[in-house]
Amino acid sequence: AQSVTQPDIHITVSEGASLELRCNYSYGATPYLFWYVQSPGQGLQLLLKYFSGDTLVQGIKGFEAEFKRSQSSFNLRKPSVHWSDAAEYFCAVGGPANDYKLSFGAGTTVTVRA
Amino acid sequence: SQTIHQWPATLVQPVGSPLSLECTVEGTSNPNLYWYRQAAGRGLQLLFYSVGIGQISSEVPQNLSASRPQDRQFILSSKKLLLSDSGFYLCAWRGGSIEQFFGPGTRLTVL
Numbered sequence: 001a002q003s004v005t006q007p008d009i010h011i012t013v014s015e016g017a018s019l020e021l022r023c024n025y026s027y028g029a030t031p032y033l034f035w036y037v038q039s040p041g042q043g044l045q046l047l048l049k050y051f052s053g054d055t056l057v058q059g060i061k062g063f064e065a066e067f068k069r070s071q072s073s074f075n076l077r078k079p080s081v082h083w084s085d086a087a088e089y090f091c092a093v094g095g096p097a098n099d100y101k102l103s104f105g106a107g108t109t110v111t112v113r114a
Numbered sequence: 115s116q117t118i119h120q121w122p123a124t125l126v127q128p129v130g131s132p133l134s135l136e137c138t139v140e141g142t143s144n145p146n147l148y149w150y151r152q153a154a155g156r157g158l159q160l161l162f163y164s165v166g167i168g169q170i171s172s173e174v175p176q177n178l179s180a181s182r183p184q185d186r187q188f189i190l191s192s193k194k195l196l197l198s199d200s201g202f203y204l205c206a207w208r209g210g211s212i213e214q215f216f217g218p219g220t221r222l223t224v225l
Contacts, residue, residue: 032212043216094212099146101163102158
């Protein structure tokens with residue numbers, strides 16, 4: 001079975017400060033990992049993805065994530081947050097072993113204070 | 115470029131009434147299509163997915179059903195809505211790449 005845990009329900013960060021969102025996954029084969037962002041009342045936008053190669057992946061909006069197989073983690077980072085980064089962030093796992101069906105974490109809500 | 119549409123954007127329905135939500139994709143052919151539900155404060159739950167016309171796989175036993183009458187059209191239905199069917203419904207598609215692309219969603223409130 002595949003699953004994702006996002007341990008932090010809510011994170012508050014000051015504008016200009018760094019941000020790290022945690023994601024732990026369970027998957028029986030080589031995982032395909034994703035981070036999505038959702039603004040209130042909107043659909044999900046893909047930030048970045050990982051399925052092979054360099055374990056540090058770059059995404060849109062200045063985000064990056066690092067895949068650590070030994071820790072079953074795929075944490076999302078941004079060096080300096082902007083007020084527009086306030087949103088809900090979802091980590092997801094899937095892959096060809098399960099028809100690319102995705103399992104999502106419960107999400108982390110990020111609040112940015114001025 | 116590819117786009118995905120969902121309608122309606124918002125829907126308020128009484129308990130026991132029928133439901134039909136529609137999702138269409140443009141700019142691609144033979145996509146995999148997915149229906150998710152997002153309850154308040156929770157992640158996304160996969161409800162149905164389809165790899166082709168008339169091919170539907172159900173992930174969670176429930177009051178809902180799905181159909182794919184055309185290659186780029188995916189419909190979510192119910193004969194009688196329950197209060198627990200309230201939520202944010204998202205349609206997604208996947209083409210030849212590994213990621214899924216999401217539509218804008220439909221907010222359903224069952225009263």
